[in-house]
Amino acid sequence: MIQIKGLSFLYNDSKEPALNNINLQIGEGEFVGIVGPTGAGKSTLALCLNGVIPHFLHGEFYGEVKVDGKDTVENDCARIAYSVGSVFQDPEAQIVSTRVEDEIAFGLENLNIPRIEIAARIKESLEMTGISDLRDYSTTQLSGGQKQRVAIASAIALRPKILVLDEPTSELDPKGSLDIFNTLQKLNKEYSITIVVIEQKIQLLTEYCSRLVVMEKGSVLLDGPTRNVLANQEILQKIGVNSSPVTRLAYMLKKEGLYQGEFPINVEEAYLVVSKVLSEKRR
Amino acid sequence: MPAMVEYIQTDSFFHRLNPITKILWTFAVLIISFLFNSPIPILVILLSNLLIALASGIIKQVLPMMKALFIFSFILILCQIFFVDEGKTLFYAIPYFNIGKVTDAGLNMSLVMSFRMVATVSTIPILMMTTPMTDMVVVLVEKLKIPFKYAFMFITALRFIPTLMGEIEQIMQAQMSRGYNSDTRNPFKKMVIVIPLAIPLLVSSIKKTEKMAISMEARGFASGPRSYFRKIVMGKADYAALVLLLTAILSPALL
Numbered sequence: 001m002i003q004i005k006g007l008s009f010l011y012n013d014s015k016e017p018a019l020n021n022i023n024l025q026i027g028e029g030e031f032v033g034i035v036g037p038t039g040a041g042k043s044t045l046a047l048c049l050n051g052v053i054p055h056f057l058h059g060e061f062y063g064e065v066k067v068d069g070k071d072t073v074e075n076d077c078a079r080i081a082y083s084v085g086s087v088f089q090d091p092e093a094q095i096v097s098t099r100v101e102d103e104i105a106f107g108l109e110n111l112n113i114p115r116i117e118i119a120a121r122i123k124e125s126l127e128m129t130g131i132s133d134l135r136d137y138s139t140t141q142l143s144g145g146q147k148q149r150v151a152i153a154s155a156i157a158l159r160p161k162i163l164v165l166d167e168p169t170s171e172l173d174p175k176g177s178l179d180i181f182n183t184l185q186k187l188n189k190e191y192s193i194t195i196v197v198i199e200q201k202i203q204l205l206t207e208y209c210s211r212l213v214v215m216e217k218g219s220v221l222l223d224g225p226t227r228n229v230l231a232n233q234e235i236l237q238k239i240g241v242n243s244s245p246v247t248r249l250a251y252m253l254k255k256e257g258l259y260q261g262e263f264p265i266n267v268e269e270a271y272l273v274v275s276k277v278l279s280e281k282r283r
Numbered sequence: 284m285p286a287m288v289e290y291i292q293t294d295s296f297f298h299r300l301n302p303i304t305k306i307l308w309t310f311a312v313l314i315i316s317f318l319f320n321s322p323i324p325i326l327v328i329l330l331s332n333l334l335i336a337l338a339s340g341i342i343k344q345v346l347p348m349m350k351a352l353f354i355f356s357f358i359l360i361l362c363q364i365f366f367v368d369e370g371k372t373l374f375y376a377i378p379y380f381n382i383g384k385v386t387d388a389g390l391n392m393s394l395v396m397s398f399r400m401v402a403t404v405s406t407i408p409i410l411m412m413t414t415p416m417t418d419m420v421v422v423l424v425e426k427l428k429i430p431f432k433y434a435f436m437f438i439t440a441l442r443f444i445p446t447l448m449g450e451i452e453q454i455m456q457a458q459m460s461r462g463y464n465s466d467t468r469n470p471f472k473k474m475v476i477v478i479p480l481a482i483p484l485l486v487s488s489i490k491k492t493e494k495m496a497i498s499m500e501a502r503g504f505a506s507g508p509r510s511y512f513r514k515i516v517m518g519k520a521d522y523a524a525l526v527l528l529l530t531a532i533l534s535p536a537l538l
Contacts, residue, residue, distance in 0.1 A: 047497070056500045078506030086501035092446050093491045094498035096439060098290065102417045105512035107502035118512045138292070140445050154502065 001162060001194045002026035002049065007063035008218075009044055009053060018044040020218035022063070028161070029192045031184070033205035033226070036215035037240045042198045045215070046166040048072065049196065051080035068161050078111060085155030087165040091147035091172075100137045104154045111158065125157040128191060129183050145176025149183055156187065163187065165197040169204070177201060181208045203244035206230065206265040214241060230263045246270035253277055289445070291412045293340040296520065298413045302422045304521045305414055309406040311528040316402050318535040322394035329402040332409060341412045348408055349401060356397035364393045416441055421513050431509055439495075447488060454483050 007022040019041045026032055034042050047053040051072045054061045065072040068083035088094045097103040104125055108118045126132045131149050134142065142150065148168050155163060165184070169177035181204050187193045199205050205212060205226070212229040214222040216239045222229045230236075233251040236243055243251070246264050250273055253259035258277050264270040292298075297305070312332065316325050336345040365376065367389030376383025416438040423434045458479060467473055 050501045052497050052500055056497060076506065077500045078503035081501060081503040084501075086498070088494060088498055090491070090494055093494035096442065096495065096499060098416055098438075098442055102512065106499075109510050109512055110499075110503040110506060112508045112510045114510060115512060115514060118510070122512075138290075140289075151498075158502070 001028045001030070001068060002196070003064070003066040004048075005064045007045075007048060007065055008060075009041075009048065009062070010060040011044075011057070012059050014059070017218055018059075019048070022218075022220055024213065024220060024223070026194060026196065028194055029188070030211055031188045031195045031209050032197070032211045032213060033209035034196065034198045034213045034215060035200070035202060035205060035241050036221075039217075040215040041218040042215055043166050044218075046086070046164050046196070046198055049162070049164045050084045050086040051075065051077045052086075081107065081111070081158055081160070083160050083162060085152075085158060085160035085163045087148065087151045087155050087163070087168050089167040089170050091144050091151060094151050095139050095147060098139055100131075100134050100139060100142075100150055103139055103150055104157050107154060107158050121157045121159075125153040128156060128187060129153040130186070143176065144172045145179050148172065148176070148180055152180070152183060152187075156193070160193070162194045162196065165195070165199075167198050167200060169199065169201060177204060184208065202242060206244055206247065214239075226265060227263050230265070249274070289412070290415050291341050291344065295339040295413070297335055297339040297409075299518075299520065300413075300524060301515055301517050301521045302414045302419050303426055303515075303517070304524050305410050306422075307525065308528060309403075309410055311532055312406050313403045314532055315535065316399045318532075320395060322391065322398055324535070325395060325398040325402055329398055329405070332402060332405050336409055339409070339413050341409065344412060345405065345409060349405055352401045352404055353397075356400050359400070360393040360397055363396075364389050367392060411441075417513055418515055421511050421515050425511065425515075432505065443488070443491075446491070447484065450484055450487055451480060454480050454487075 002024065004022050004024040007019055008017050009019040010017045022041075022045065034045070036042050044053065047057060048065050049067060049072070053059070054073060055077050061073070067080060070080060070083060072080060095103055096106055101122055104122045105118050108121055113121070122135075123132075126135055129149050129152050131146065131153060134146060134150065137146075139147065139150065152163070152165075152168075163184070169180050172180065184195050184197065185208055188195050197205070197209070209226055211224065212222070212226045213220055214229060214236065221239065222232055222235065230243060230247050233243065233247070244265075246267060246269070249270060250259060250263050253273070258281075259273060261273070264273050312328055315328055319325055333342070333345070333349070336342045364385055365383045367386055368384075370386035370388030370391075373385050373387055373390060375381050376385065420431075420434045420438050423429045423437075424431050463479065464476075467476065
């Protein structure tokens with residue numbers, strides 16, 4: 001679904017490349033989380049996927065990015081928008097309309113989709129994101145989490161196969177963040193939309209994503225199934241990616257030689273690990 | 284802090300009118316106010332504006348604006364009323380020294396000017412408060428053939444008012460928590476005080492604009508011909524209102 005080959009990018013007026021020889025293949029229906037310290041090039045990578053780079057933000061672009069079979073250099077943003085939906089960090093800055101309905105219609109109107117079709121698509125994407133009750137709301141009335149879900153609805157109204165989200169929960173409270181990830185999970189499982197999400201809250205990523213990509217200084221450092229990536233605790237801690245408390249707990253137990261096995265990804269699994277260790281100790 | 288002219292959702296007769304009818308109404312008020320040269324008919328128009336605001340359920344928001352407009356127009360009156368020499372002298376502002384002569388012609392002219400100003404300007408917030416911006420854009424682009432980019436610029440500017448208000452509040456609190464005193468009644472001091480607020484606001488709004496542009500770009504903005512979700516039609520009420528407006532414009536000619 002996404003093929004990135006030897007991608008390097010250098011922003012104008014910048015000496016250090018933001019991306020340095022990235023190679024990444026993401027298949028259909030994957031739920032991929034991208035983590036990494038600030039300045040690792042995560043956002044730049046997201047902008048390369050939706051064609052904003054190189055069409056809107058300029059710089060030196062090397063390599064090849066293909067989304068849904070479309071080369072991002074040969075196709076303009078509008079054509080890529082049919083395949084890749086984008087959601088950004090700031091809920092305030094990506095909402096252009098004053099009514100929820102109009103916000104979802106915005107992309108459809110831009111692509112000259114007929115009126116009747118727009119009405120059907122609005123209904124569909126509101127249902128998919130579970131916010132049908134917000135349809136007649138004014139966008140200024142919404143909470144941050146609701147705004148982000150409207151942004152997601154607006155992105156999927158174009159029926160993209162891929163959804164790219166750049167830190168969608170960074171300005172949200174824990175409840176709002178959870179809502180977003182539940183929505184993403186639903187879109188991934190029920191509608192098999194490929195999801196690529198950049199996120200600082202590693203706990204959410206470990207619980208929801210099947211695959212993790214760790215970036216540092218414009219390169220991909222680690223890439224693989226979530227548990228396998230989490231096993232590289234030394235590297236993660238060295239580059240300043242904090243793991244969730246349950247992962248750290250398991251890592252400490254492993255270091256003490258008390259536990260061998262897979263890394264837990266949530267509290268339930270951690271409970272099993274700890275009770276196993278305790279029962280072995282007792283014996 | 285709510286923005287000055289935000290759309291207020293209620294289900295009133297005036298809300299349901301076609302935006303074009305309402306735009307024509309603002310022009311009709313303008314034309315009629317200039318056709319008359321005595322204060323009473325213009326006052327009647329002014330009252331009709333208030334009546335529309337009352338019927339639309341936005342009188343609470345409109346009254347303070349009217350008040351502000353009247354204060355402004357009173358200042359305008361003071362600036363010119365003493366300079367009219369024609370007509371009968373009614374009284375002097377400072378009686379014993381015969382300074383500040385007020386004539387009937389002067390009073391008449393000032394009242395006409397003042398009512399005219401308030402009547403014509405107050406239609407704009409009434410229009411804005413009763414018409415959703417998206418509807419306005421649809422008629423501006425589809426009926427009045429204004430390029431979409433300009434219409435879009437206009438609505439985004441309005442859309443950003445509450446956002447920027449929130450931003451100002453935040454910056455102000457940040458500055459105040461570091462001991463910055465922004466509390467003064469002196470307007471000149473206030474101007475100086477605003478500068479440290481204006482620069483961060485400018486920087487953050489430029490950043491916001493860029494983010495918004497990227498988000499719009501990712502949804503195919505300005506990629507070619509555009510369709511519109513909302514459809515706005517002229518109803519019976521619109522034609523009735525247009526007939527009413529036309530008679531109102533023609534009536535001074537008949538009188």
